[in-house]
Amino acid sequence: MAKLALVTGANRGIGFAIARELALRGLRVVAGVRSAEKALQASTDFEAAGVKVEPAMLDVADAAGIPGALAEIERINGTIDVLVNNAAIMIDGPGGFGASLFDMTDDVFRQTWNTNVLGPAATMRALLPGMMARRFGRVVNLSxxxxxLSGMGSGFPAYRVSKAALNALTRIAAAEAAASKEDVKINVCSPGWVRTGMGGADAPRSPETGADTAVWLATLDRDGPSGGFFEDRESLPW
Incomplete structure (x- = not known):
């Protein structure tokens, strides 16, 4: 049977492009979405795109509910072999990319951390033990x-902090997986500046271009890298 991939936040943008491409490559794909309304729309959109992708309810902002939601997805679809943590938010407030640390509120930090860090952490904690026990797994975190840190500057601080933390979380998880000596690879990638609801209409990249490196990492063979940070399939400094 084909490998099963779960892509979070897959009802639009980069996540949709990743899910579609994985399905075209022959994987069985589940699209994690936050609501029944989004699931219904995602079903229609994937069908129109010519692929079979199963939407499933998964709110990554609710870390406590993630293990139960993942257990239900696996009960219906089988064990998850590939995890793409794509869902994220950027809500740094007025000024967007120019938002200052001194304008941030605790609530903005909290919401950003819950979705961009605690969500991926919870999905990895729930799924990685099974991947290691089955001796195969691929995890891709969208950063x-x-x-x-090598190029850290000002602007949208809550988002910056969350992605730096996600990078660190990826390195930690990859080190633990490597210790098992099984074929489990965990990487993180940057899609670049992409035309999405977050990136805006002026971004130079299409969602398909932004999805390419994530798809590559999700389908690595046994000799592929683990514990790396990539953009356009090239290694980035941390």
Whole structure:
């Protein structure tokens, strides 16, 4: 049977493009979405795109509810072999990319952290033990150059902090997986500046271009890298 992939936040943008491409490559794909309304729309959109992708309810902002939601997805579809943590938010407030640390509120930090860090952490904690026990797994976390410590600057601080934390979380999980000596690979990638609801209409990249590196990492063979940070299939400095 084909490998099963779960892509979070897959009802639009980069997540939709990743899910579609994985389905075209022959994987069985589940699209994690936050609501029944989004699931219904996603079904229609994937059908129109010519692929079979099963929507499933998964709110990554609710870390406590993630293990139960994942157990239900696996009960219906089988064990998850590939996890793409794509869902994320950027709500740094007025000024957007120019938002200042001094304008941030605790609530903005909390909401951003819950979705962009605790959500991926909870999905990995729930799914990685099974991947290691079955001796196969691929995890791809969608990050951003905004999370690079080597180039860290001002602007949208809650988002920057969350992506830096996601990068660190990826390295930690990859090190633990490597210790098992099984074929489990965990990487993080930047899609670049993409035309999405978050990136805006002026971004130079299409969702398909932004999805390419994530799809590559999700379908790595046994000799592929683990514990790396990539954009356009090239390694980035942390």
């Amino acid at each position: 951003s150059r905004a999370g690079q």
